[in-house]
Amino acid sequence: MNRKSILLVEDDALIRETTKLILETKYNVLDAQDSAEATVKLRENIDLALIDYILPGYNGFELLKEIRKVKPMLPVIIMTGYGTEQIAIKAFRTGVTDYIKKPLDILYLMNKISELLGEDADIKDIENKYFKSIENRDEFIMEGIAKYMEEKHMEDMPREKILDIAMMNRDKFCKLFKKRFGQPFTSHLQNIRLKHAVELLKNLDLNISEIARFVGFGSVVHFERVFKGEYELSPREYRKKLKKEN
Known part of the structure; x- marks a missing residue:
């Protein structure tokens, strides 16, 4: 047929x-x-x-x-x-x-x-x-969301939008996401943004406020606090460290 x-x-x-x-x-x-x-x-x-x-x-x-x-x-x-x-x-x-x-x-x-x-x-x-395809679907969705987060990390990314894209309820999504990435959605997104921030710190033409905005942080104060919590250095201190290493 x-x-x-x-x-x-x-x-x-x-x-x-x-x-x-x-x-x-x-x-x-x-x-x-x-x-x-x-x-x-x-x-x-x-x-x-x-x-x-x-x-x-x-x-x-x-x-x-x-x-x-x-x-x-x-x-x-x-x-x-x-x-x-x-x-x-x-x-x-x-x-x-x-x-x-x-x-x-x-x-x-x-x-x-x-x-x-x-x-x-x-x-x-x-x-x-x-349901026969759902395991493949879930794996596919998680990979797709990972790619989406990398490409769109600088944009506002409410969890509700991701849930709509994934076509899952909150509990299932959180469970699958943590199983796949080893951390909650918000922590993973934050780490992606910080990783890109480190790369942008190498560009001396950008100030800290611009970098915070470019990687998706709405507040430079929040960005600096999160950055220091992760790297034990402020963005400015980290930039100085990069300059010395180079």
């Missing part, structure tokens, strides 16, 4: 890859990170589109208009973290087949896709395939 194909459009790389990993237990998945890429992939044989409400360029509703021009009968699900009644009304008026709130409930999503594709929604089968 041929597997049906889903177009997944999501700009957040980690959410896109984790969602794709689960969908691939049952479907072929073409993924796109923005509306332009999605428009190109619409030329393929697609059975359903799953698109994020917020996208670079233009939003999911604007992309939907483009979809309707070339595939007027294609089932489309909008994913949104803004689960308001107004968005739901706008979604259906624009021609969305259904919409689902973030963070995604994977079993609900898989059931909804089966329903829209006219398949028998065997919940047990969906659960078995999902």
Whole structure:
């Protein structure tokens, strides 16, 4: 039996890859990170589109208009973290087949896709395939989050956003994170920021306030206190030490 194909459009790389990993237990998945890429992939044989409400360029509703021009009968699900009644009304008026709130409930999503594709929604089968892949999924998510933290360490990174990306509750995430990295999320993020701060201290053109801001600390006082707690030297003292060593 041929597997049906889903177009997944999501700009957040980690959410896109984790969602794709689960969908691939049952479907072929073409993924796109923005509306332009999605428009190109619409030329393929697609059975359903799953698109994020917020996208670079233009939003999911604007992309939907483009979809309707070339595939007027294609089932489309909008994913949104803004689960308001107004968005739901706008979604259906624009021609969305259904919409689902973030963070995604994977079993609900898989059931909804089966329903829209006219398949028998065997919940047990969906659960078995999902939980069979969950160990790989968790490992993949932890690696993805580690990469995300390295690349985005200078940005505000509330734990709630990471939980949404990981599609996990707080307790499970904290347990898996500590098992993988040997320390809590906040400590790991702080250590990443301090590591990058040490590298920036080698650049004598940057002052301490700039370095604190560049690596993600909102307060230079907090940065200096945390830095000294880790290295037993203030950032200025550490910079002098680096100069002597070189």
